[in-house]
Amino acid sequence: MPPKADINKAGWEQSEFPVLCETCLGDNPFIRMSKQEFGRSCGTCARPFTVFRWNPGSGMRFKTTVICQTCAKIKNVCQTCLLDLEYGLPTQVRDTALGFVNEAPTSDINREYYAQNMEGKLDGNKSGLDTSKAQSAGKEMLKQLARTDPYYKRNRPKICSFFVKGECTRGSECPYRHEKPVDNDLSHQNIPDRYHGRSDPVARKILGAHAESQGLKPPEDQSITSLFLTSLSPDSTELSIRTQVLKSLPTVQPTELKSVVHVTKSRCAFINFKERDTCEGAAAAWANGLEIDGVRVAVKWGRSRASKPPAPVTSSIAVAS
Secondary structure, three states: OOHHHOHHHOOOOOOOOOOOOHHHHOOOOOOOEEEEEEEEEOOOOOOEEEEEEEOOOOOOOOEEOOOOHHHHHHHOEOOOOOOEOOOOOOHHHHHHHHOOOOOOOOOHHHHHHHHHHHHHHOOOOOOOOOOOOOOHHHHHHHHHHOOOOOOHHHHOOOEOHHHHHOOOOOHHHOOOEOOOOOOOHHHOOOHHHHHHOOOOHHHHHHHHHHHHHOOOOOOOOOOOOEEEEEOOOOOOOHHHHHHHHHHHOOOOOHHHEEEEEEEOOOOEEEEEEOOHHHHHHHHHHOOOOEEEOOEEEEEEEOOOOOOOOOOOOOOOOOOOO
16 A cells, blocks of 8 residues: 555655755765665654655764754755755744744644644755845845855764774774863753754754944844934834844744833934843844835844932031130
8 A cells, every 4th residue: 555545644744855955965076875664753743754865975974854854845944954945944033133023833733733734835955934025134234245266074983882982993094083072051952952943053043143243243232122223214213123133033032122222313213121031132133134114224233321420428527606
């Protein structure tokens, strides 16, 4: 009985070739790739899918697909490294720059149903990502951050666990790397967070470095939770500013925005947030500017209020008569 004829396998995915980026595919033009139908469950939607395994080149480790093609097409990412196929960046960086909201459900009940519905909407190699309505400032930011050349160093073998323990006896014949592992935030990643673009340490590092290069380094004063917008359009209002701010930050809830102070005469505005983390995320997203009412406005960090000087102490001296 064909797999699709089995009602229990109706939602399972079959494919002939994986969706991969140039880095994961490797520099070897002649690749021997193994294929196993329904070899594992997808790392995001949990549906069984066709697993591919191959060696990208000499001295590299074997690589395999970890998510199904439908999930890869929905977010336009590689099935193995989960990086964007166009820019070579983490999904959190791309979605932050373009102001995309993650519509894919994360609960066990809905994610498989969502993937099956999206599979019917995706035609062939068509991506489910529409960038036509994204702001030009966000696209410019992605062009600056884009990785145009393949980074084959990412395909290196994993670190030898026996070497870390001081027990490896294979020496130069060991197929794994003899290095000490680095324990930091970048070494603690998981597939769902990388795919959905949330709490990704690699993305935070990239966005933070870019914001700093654009003059938006977070001030040391942690009490500063406001951003300063200049060169606003004469037609801008407090409502239009608030609307565009929330639209460009789809992960920020309206309740996380403390206030919007619009100074009409000076054509500037203060965007005040309740939390410092939210403010830093907005600064990273607006590193190349923010478009409001057809005008790209400049963004700067707010300043702390100067502490008032202490009042002079006056003492009265009683003079005895």
